[in-house]
Amino acid sequence: MPRIVVDVMPKPEILDPQGKAIVGALPRLGFTGFSAVRQGKRFELTVDGEVTDAILAQAREAAETLLSNPVIEDVVNVEVVEA
Amino acid sequence: MTELPLIGDAPVAAESRLNGAKIGVVTFPGTLDDRDAARAVRLAGGTAVALWHADTELADVDAVVIPGGFSYGDYLRAGAISRFAPLMSKIIDAANSDAKLPVLGICNGFQILTESHLLPGSMIKNDHLKFLCRDQVLRVENNTTAWTTDYEAGQEILVPLKNQDGQYIADEKTLDALEAEGRVAFRYVGFNPNGSRRDIAGITNAAGNVVGLMPHPEHAVEPGFGPESNAGTDGLGFFTSVLNKIVGGAK
Numbered sequence: 001m002p003r004i005v006v007d008v009m010p011k012p013e014i015l016d017p018q019g020k021a022i023v024g025a026l027p028r029l030g031f032t033g034f035s036a037v038r039q040g041k042r043f044e045l046t047v048d049g050e051v052t053d054a055i056l057a058q059a060r061e062a063a064e065t066l067l068s069n070p071v072i073e074d075v076v077n078v079e080v081v082e083a
Numbered sequence: 084m085t086e087l088p089l090i091g092d093a094p095v096a097a098e099s100r101l102n103g104a105k106i107g108v109v110t111f112p113g114t115l116d117d118r119d120a121a122r123a124v125r126l127a128g129g130t131a132v133a134l135w136h137a138d139t140e141l142a143d144v145d146a147v148v149i150p151g152g153f154s155y156g157d158y159l160r161a162g163a164i165s166r167f168a169p170l171m172s173k174i175i176d177a178a179n180s181d182a183k184l185p186v187l188g189i190c191n192g193f194q195i196l197t198e199s200h201l202l203p204g205s206m207i208k209n210d211h212l213k214f215l216c217r218d219q220v221l222r223v224e225n226n227t228t229a230w231t232t233d234y235e236a237g238q239e240i241l242v243p244l245k246n247q248d249g250q251y252i253a254d255e256k257t258l259d260a261l262e263a264e265g266r267v268a269f270r271y272v273g274f275n276p277n278g279s280r281r282d283i284a285g286i287t288n289a290a291g292n293v294v295g296l297m298p299h300p301e302h303a304v305e306p307g308f309g310p311e312s313n314a315g316t317d318g319l320g321f322f323t324s325v326l327n328k329i330v331g332g333a334k
Contacts, residue, residue: 013254014207014252015210017207017208017209017210017211017212017250017278018208018212066159066163066164066167069160069163069205071203071204071205071252071253072252
């Protein structure tokens with residue numbers, strides 16, 4: 001069954017405390033090549049049947065209203081992935 | 084029914100004229116502080132009415148408290164799923180109506196109010212990434228809201244603070260507007276516990292009926308149970324303020 005993948009990231013101007021903690025932990029494990037980490041969220045919405053334009057539009061609206069908070073986050077990607 | 088304190092004297096001489104005022108306290112799955120909030124209402128002299136998130140009517144309450152906790156386990160974002168509960172639509176409409184229903188959001192309740200767009204900005208994880216529980220001094224910056232008239236402007240109060248996602252953020256333009264319009268209701272004093280912009284602990288909407296804050300006034304309403312200094316009852320003023328407003332005795 002096809003899925004619609006929605007990626008949400010904290011806005012660039014907002015300090016991401018979780019990403020900051022991760023970038024602090026990386027060098028302790030020997031991963032020294034990274035200067036910054038930002039942590040986002042990936043949602044997978046499963047669709048029974050075909051992904052029509054209407055369903056994709058619903059996914060985009062859900063991404064903007066429920067899956068992300070526009071005050072602190074951006075929806076950076078909405079795409080269909082065939083199973 | 085007026086609640087009797089467990090120890091000591093009644094923190095205020097609860098006036099019988101206040102108990103006709105009904106304050107709804109909303110419970111979501113995962114709410115923790117609804118019982119304390121209801122008790123605070125009763126200790127202040129009012130009548131507490133339990134509201135359930137799936138209710139579709141407000142039960143004729145005169146004001147609403149959205150208490151703290153971890154509604155829906157803070158899944159997705161703190162307050163994000165609760166915002167779409169059936170009762171929240173009623174509360175949002177009533178808060179925005181001409182009647183201007185007084186609404187207080189405490190901690191997770193504050194997060195629900197920002198997710199509902201009743202208040203601007205948002206909360207993200209504390210800058211130090213830890214859950215923090217401490218007694219916190221706040222300054223009452225605006226004593227003209229429905230929930231703060233029993234305080235003096237600039238009064239410092241001591242109430243418990245306990246949260247993980249308590250860092251208040253908004254863009255600079257919004258922050259400047261909040262400051263200019265006197266809508267910063269409470270500020271942290273002496274120590275910023277979570278990295279909140281401009282030490283903001285709580286804000287109000289333009290009309291003054293919707294107030295949200297991260298610290299917990301409902302845990303500082305009874306001698307012997309709140310913070311040790313200042314008698315431990317500094318939070319009671321939130322509840323007496325709104326009760327006095329409802330019965331028409333507001334200052």
